[in-house]
Amino acid sequence: MNAKGRIAVVVAAAVVAVGGYLVLRPTNDDNGGSNPSGRAVATRTSMGAGENTRASTGTAAVRPQDALQAKRFALTLRGGELVSGPRRIEVSKGDRVVITVTSDRPAKLHLHGYDIERDVAPGRPARFAFEAAIEGSFEIESHTTGEHIARVEVRPQ
Amino acid sequence: MRRGGSPLAAAAALAAGVAAVGALFPDSVAAHGIAVRGDLPLPPWLFAWAASLVLVVSFVGLGTLWSQPRLEHHTPSRELPRPLARGLTSPLLEALLGAASVALLGLTIYAGFAGSQVPTENVGPTLVFVLFWVGIPFVSLLLGDVYRVLSPWRAIGRAAGTVLRRLGARPLVASYPSRLGLWPALVGFIAFVTLELVVAEGSQPRTLALATIVYTLWACIGMSLFGVETWSRNCDAFGVYFGLFARLSPWERRGRRVFLRPPLGGLARLAPAPGLVPFVATMIGSVTFDGAAESELWASVGPSIARTIEKLGPAPGTATQISSAIGLALCVLLVWALYHLGIAGVRAATGSGRAAELAARFAPSLVPIAFAYVAAHYFSLLAFQGQAVGYLASDPLGRGSDLLGTADWQVDYNAIGTATLWYLQVGFVVAGHVAGLVLAHDRALALFRGAREALRSQYWMLAVMVFFTSLALWLLSQANA
Numbered sequence: 001m002n003a004k005g006r007i008a009v010v011v012a013a014a015v016v017a018v019g020g021y022l023v024l025r026p027t028n029d030d031n032g033g034s035n036p037s038g039r040a041v042a043t044r045t046s047m048g049a050g051e052n053t054r055a056s057t058g059t060a061a062v063r064p065q066d067a068l069q070a071k072r073f074a075l076t077l078r079g080g081e082l083v084s085g086p087r088r089i090e091v092s093k094g095d096r097v098v099i100t101v102t103s104d105r106p107a108k109l110h111l112h113g114y115d116i117e118r119d120v121a122p123g124r125p126a127r128f129a130f131e132a133a134i135e136g137s138f139e140i141e142s143h144t145t146g147e148h149i150a151r152v153e154v155r156p157q
Numbered sequence: 158m159r160r161g162g163s164p165l166a167a168a169a170a171l172a173a174g175v176a177a178v179g180a181l182f183p184d185s186v187a188a189h190g191i192a193v194r195g196d197l198p199l200p201p202w203l204f205a206w207a208a209s210l211v212l213v214v215s216f217v218g219l220g221t222l223w224s225q226p227r228l229e230h231h232t233p234s235r236e237l238p239r240p241l242a243r244g245l246t247s248p249l250l251e252a253l254l255g256a257a258s259v260a261l262l263g264l265t266i267y268a269g270f271a272g273s274q275v276p277t278e279n280v281g282p283t284l285v286f287v288l289f290w291v292g293i294p295f296v297s298l299l300l301g302d303v304y305r306v307l308s309p310w311r312a313i314g315r316a317a318g319t320v321l322r323r324l325g326a327r328p329l330v331a332s333y334p335s336r337l338g339l340w341p342a343l344v345g346f347i348a349f350v351t352l353e354l355v356v357a358e359g360s361q362p363r364t365l366a367l368a369t370i371v372y373t374l375w376a377c378i379g380m381s382l383f384g385v386e387t388w389s390r391n392c393d394a395f396g397v398y399f400g401l402f403a404r405l406s407p408w409e410r411r412g413r414r415v416f417l418r419p420p421l422g423g424l425a426r427l428a429p430a431p432g433l434v435p436f437v438a439t440m441i442g443s444v445t446f447d448g449a450a451e452s453e454l455w456a457s458v459g460p461s462i463a464r465t466i467e468k469l470g471p472a473p474g475t476a477t478q479i480s481s482a483i484g485l486a487l488c489v490l491l492v493w494a495l496y497h498l499g500i501a502g503v504r505a506a507t508g509s510g511r512a513a514e515l516a517a518r519f520a521p522s523l524v525p526i527a528f529a530y531v532a533a534h535y536f537s538l539l540a541f542q543g544q545a546v547g548y549l550a551s552d553p554l555g556r557g558s559d560l561l562g563t564a565d566w567q568v569d570y571n572a573i574g575t576a577t578l579w580y581l582q583v584g585f586v587v588a589g590h591v592a593g594l595v596l597a598h599d600r601a602l603a604l605f606r607g608a609r610e611a612l613r614s615q616y617w618m619l620a621v622m623v624f625f626t627s628l629a630l631w632l633l634s635q636a637n638a
């Protein structure tokens with residue numbers, strides 16, 4: 001193939017690639033595809049520096065009137081394992097989220113990233129209430145058994 | 158152990174590495190790194206687009222790349238100004254960096270025993286798993302073989318060696334047995350990825366401190382046997398690992414001069430050593446397992462393997478670790494086997510060469526793909542957990558000290574948006590694919606007689622690379638933590 005032919009092939013490929021991108025890319029805002037930088041929606045809330053509990057005070061508390069519109073999830077543990085409720089909890093950034101966990105035995109539960117730790121015991125459900133301010137995927141882990149219980153996925157708006 | 162590595166030898170190295178770690182840390186609960194935050198999976202449309210982009214790029218590459226080998230016999234033409242090069246390669250700078258690095262090694266060990274045992278509150282895990290393990294590959298890509306001067310073990314060896322030589326001591330083994338090749342490094346490498354991905358308490362500061370001590374002993378024994386430079390080049394797991402990535406960089410050091418080489422030129426000149434193929438397979442396979450362990454597939458397969466093992470006797474925690482070890486080994490063997498399938502195809506298509514020889518010769522073209530795996534999977538870890546250095550510098554033990562006044566710094570998890578991360582991940586994977594393709598193409602032209610025969614060999618290598626690249630994208634479209 002000569003030089004002109006090569007250039008033509010490369011240009012054609014570039015057109016196909018860009019065209020494919022424009023066609024496949026979703027046009028609405030709901031999965032973040034049309035917001036390539038992601039910065040526009042990223043408010044600079046910094047919290048959850050690590051697994052230290054001192055940061056948990058920075059987590060936005062859910063006010064009673066907002067709790068009505070909150071996305072609610074209920075998880076049930078039996079013998080330390082999830083027996084009902086979603087293993088993957090999908091929410092959007094900015095959502096108010098309330099996750100209630102009941103268990104037949106006591107455990108210390110930890111939501112990574114948002115860094116919220118709650119105790120659960122029979123008859124005393126644990127309640128994780130927070131505003132989904134950080135995008136990403138975060139484990140809820142039992143610090144008693146080390147078991148991963150569920151995963152909270154916070155998608156871009 | 159034949160040249161190029163038999164499956165038996167690879168399995169033996171794998172077993173030795175796993176056993177080395179397993180013997181140290183016998184049991185406990187579920188594993189994994191210091192992932193506080195995981196990446197969101199690639200959305201399906203982006204996965205589809207990236208996969209098609211890979212195919213388009215591949216065929217364009219086949220049609221338009223050069224027909225004479227270009228990288229194989231390059232001579233670096235441009236050079237850094239001599240005074241600058243002499244400054245950068247000066248023994249004083251090397252000694253300073255070495256001393257700093259040994260100090261950090263000591264800090265990791267000290268903090269591991271004296272500090273908090275919460276991985277993110279102690280400086281050790283972030284130093285080892287984020288700055289060292291993930292940070293140095295990126296720095297090596299940009300600046301070349303920096304690990305040579307950053308290696309604390311080489312620094313210790315050089316310092317001790319100066320004293321010992323004065324006392325008349327010499328390396329115990331006069332010449333390094335060439336058939337050992339990179340196998341000693343592979344044992345260390347497998348031990349490290351086992352610690353990272355299999356051992357339940359692998360991210361515990363105390364565990365890491367112990368592992369650091371063990372590796373330092375292993376390094377000291379190795380260096381006194383073979384000499385500091387020989388050990389660092391062939392037997393240091395990290396020397397080989399970071400060294401391969403450094404070959405992606407445009408900088409080439411010769412003595413105290415620094416040259417600029419064409420992109421990928423460093424890998425094209427990589428001499429095939431025994432153990433190289435399994436080493437590269439482990440590089441790709443371990444990241445594959447790390448990604449796959451978060452997938453729905455492993456979520457259903459892993460626990461059932463663990464339960465089967467539990468029935469044979471071991472405690473639940475141990476059984477989980479054994480099932481992870483099996484998963485890791487399977488991923489490495491899968492990568493190894495698929496690569497060899499491609500090589501068998503090349504051999505059948507061209508009717509030339511021994512399989513082991515060909516496998517070793519094409520292995521450098523997998524290095525950019527390995528880098529793409531590492532970059533796509535761990536970039537966010539470096540970008541986010543790397544910020545923890547801010548508060549850890551002031552409070553390295555997690556005991557509430559505030560040495561530099563930065564102890565209340567926090568990680569800004571919104572510093573990089575999700576969509577930006579997705580595009581970066583796709584970018585790394587596609588760029589790695591292109592680089593691998595170019596290297597394989599150049600190598601084929603150098604190895605085979607005519608361009609036609611080279612092209613026939615290319616179809617097979619292309620199939621291998623499209624598979625590895627699609628696998629990388631698929632892993633990213635699963636959960637990634």
